[in-house]
Amino acid sequence: MSEQHRSRIMERLRTGVPPTAPVESDFSVISEKQWPLSERLLRLRQRLESVNGRVHECGRDAWVAELQKLLAGRKLKALMYAPGTEVGDELDESWDRSDSALPALLPALEPDTDIRERVFQAEAAVTGTLGGIADTGSLMLWPTAKEPRLMSLAPPLHIALLDADRIYNTFWEAINQQRWAEDMPTNALLISGPSKTADIEQQLSYGVHGPRELIVLIRS
Numbered sequence: 001m002s003e004q005h006r007s008r009i010m011e012r013l014r015t016g017v018p019p020t021a022p023v024e025s026d027f028s029v030i031s032e033k034q035w036p037l038s039e040r041l042l043r044l045r046q047r048l049e050s051v052n053g054r055v056h057e058c059g060r061d062a063w064v065a066e067l068q069k070l071l072a073g074r075k076l077k078a079l080m081y082a083p084g085t086e087v088g089d090e091l092d093e094s095w096d097r098s099d100s101a102l103p104a105l106l107p108a109l110e111p112d113t114d115i116r117e118r119v120f121q122a123e124a125a126v127t128g129t130l131g132g133i134a135d136t137g138s139l140m141l142w143p144t145a146k147e148p149r150l151m152s153l154a155p156p157l158h159i160a161l162l163d164a165d166r167i168y169n170t171f172w173e174a175i176n177q178q179r180w181a182e183d184m185p186t187n188a189l190l191i192s193g194p195s196k197t198a199d200i201e202q203q204l205s206y207g208v209h210g211p212r213e214l215i216v217l218i219r220s
Helices: 003-016 037-050 063-071 086-094 115-121 171-177
Strands: 054-058 078-081 104-107 124-128 131-133 138-141 157-163 189-191 213-219
Touching (some): 037 054, 054 063, 063 086, 063 213, 078 086, 078 115, 086 124, 138 171
Parallel strands (some): 054 213, 078 104, 078 124, 124 157
Antiparallel strands (some): 131 138, 138 189
């Protein structure tokens, strides 16, 4: 096609399509979903457990002790965490390093170490969350330089810490209340259970594309 013909076609396209105004979106079907905290927590728990996630509730200051109890009998060698974050600092302060039944804490980032190599040394990783979504049973994560996204995607076991007062009714409510439009993350993750697929012979398998186990600690 010659440049002249191309220019004529583009000109017809530019002049032949009348300007249109964007259609106003109706979010009423979403915004009408309003549940008390107890109901939001129940819905989130039911949806996560229905897809093989495990949910444990604990006191705000007791989550490290609860995590140690959950991991004590698993014979894991290393638990990856993110020093310098709220979750990482609390682990550093309260983790019982003298208990040989517990995994050693493995910092996600070390000088001159590639996170892509280091993350596969950990059998489990613990991260924070930005919140939860009762409507879909999802967790929201904003990976950061201190807490890379590979921590929640690569190790076989992902442990996520969620504050009960950050369980939202819907994703629409969460992004509005947290003002995502003013400070969009470069990368956001929505997690609704452990990794699973039924692509091979329609047989459900876990851990094919990510963690095969998800444990959610909800502190209140």
